[in-house]
Amino acid sequence: MTASDPEMAAFSSTLCMYGQGVVKGYAIGRAVVMSAAALEVAHYRVAFEDIAAESERLISAMTAARDDLLQMAASLPADAPRELAALLNVHSMLLDDPMLIQQVCSVIAERQYNAEWALATQGQLLAEQFSMMEDDYLRERGADVRQVIERVLRVLSGTTNWLPNLDAVDTEDSLIVVARDISPPDMMRLRGGKFGAFLTDLGGPTSHTAIVARSMNVPAVVGMGHVRHLVRDADQLIVDGFNGVVLINPSEQILREYRLRQMAYQDERAELAMLRDAPAMTLDGILIRLEANIELPEEAVAALAAGADGIGLFRSEFLFMGRSTLPTEDEQYEAYSFVVRTMAGRPVTIRTLDLGADKTLDGEVTVAANPALGLRAIRYCLANPDIFHTQLRALLRASLHGEIRILIPMISQMHEIDAVRQAIDRACADLESSGIPYARNILLGAMVEIPAMAIAIEPFAEQLDFLSIGTNDLIQYVLAIDRGDKDVSDMYDPMHPAVLRLIAHTINAGERVGKPVSVCGEMAGDARVTRMLLGLGLTGFSMHPQQLLDVKKEIRQAHSNALRVKVASALNRAERIDLVSLSA
Ligand code: PEP
């Protein structure tokens, strides 16, 4: 049995279920089960003469649901995840879709189904069509259709009682929301309450439940299959968001064990929290920059709370994904400005669009023979100058609010840097001639993630203001191991001497020409390799905000110069570095 397969096993009297843990942490509490209107619709046939009235009933319910969504989008609280407004608009657009309305009305007319039955039938069909799509993102959009239909069903049935039944539980207990799925508007409403965890039958790591739970820092397990059927209101639950495990009505012994784990985890977090304002300085006085990686603008709040020195990587492509239109210059400007303002004077490194390979625009199908080696990242931007121009204008405008650094992904040739500089000059000239204010002298850096650049790094380092090593891709391209292919994942080896030599080579070149070098790939946030990276001479790390304090703890216990001697001698012999020997 694996944690990733939604399956179930009973041991002793405790029922155990698995799903996908999308937000780490433990929760112990009582279940509150959200009703799913789609599962409980009334089925009856309408008389022939009532067909027109039934269609009318459907259309006015769809209109009411749509108006409600639009109103909600217009009055979102300031701290709501920024993508929610867009999602609410997408949901309202689905309700405006004449095809959907017409198809459901045909079911009412032809089969004489009541409006609820017709809508649930048509919705099921549509959701199934989405679920068969190959693209992960499109498959998950089936959830949008289901959620929109759920909303109309609630209007049709006159149920405003969408919230879980809180009467059944003692509110002293932590409340764990159990649902088939949670739509963005419902998630927003739940956001106001104090919930211990979220569990859903549907959804994946990029589902809305996952995104909002992450922004609330509340443990969540999604894709559980049948949790809503198996759990009843007030059941006692243990949620393990690390492993995607949920225990239903656990025995006293299991409860005791998890209470201990929960306490140990809380103690660990509390102890780490005390390091928030402590300098990330090694025992021999080397000050290290610790920055945060973010994918959505509102994650900057968590970055600041974790004590990040700045944003080391904002993956701007996430603003472009999960929507049917490109974000406008103003939308991008708002998003970048929000991050800069939130970071209150700390530098914000925004990576220009890194689309291609596994990250594609909504509905865009990759036809490249090998997308990881194709028209990706800066290659894509230079081939689509209008998209790049809009992004550069937005970045230049937003940098009036604080220090923005532009980071270019997947550079392999010097002429790409020239082309980027020309594109920036064009964006400046354009803003200038329209009298739109922007900041000049923006710093320009590049990701070091293609081996060719790392090998021939010196002239690149001279041309650029800073370098950021993308170990995720660097490892993939050095070892010829697809980073997303589970069949070869055991050969994806960050500790391979060839990878470490390239990292060391880049850091040394940065030192020689006086340009800062950081690592923003996953290695930077893995506290097990912090000492090794210090030993390579690294002084800048950028990672997910949740990892920041673990890494800081390691740094504060390390002696950088002693590590440099040990690591250099192993690298010279092209030997594997023994991590255990570095903590001695
Ligand atoms: C990397 O390649 O290491 C990186 C940080 O970028 P991404 O994971 O977005 O490709």
Ligand code: MG
């Ligand atoms: Mg990369």
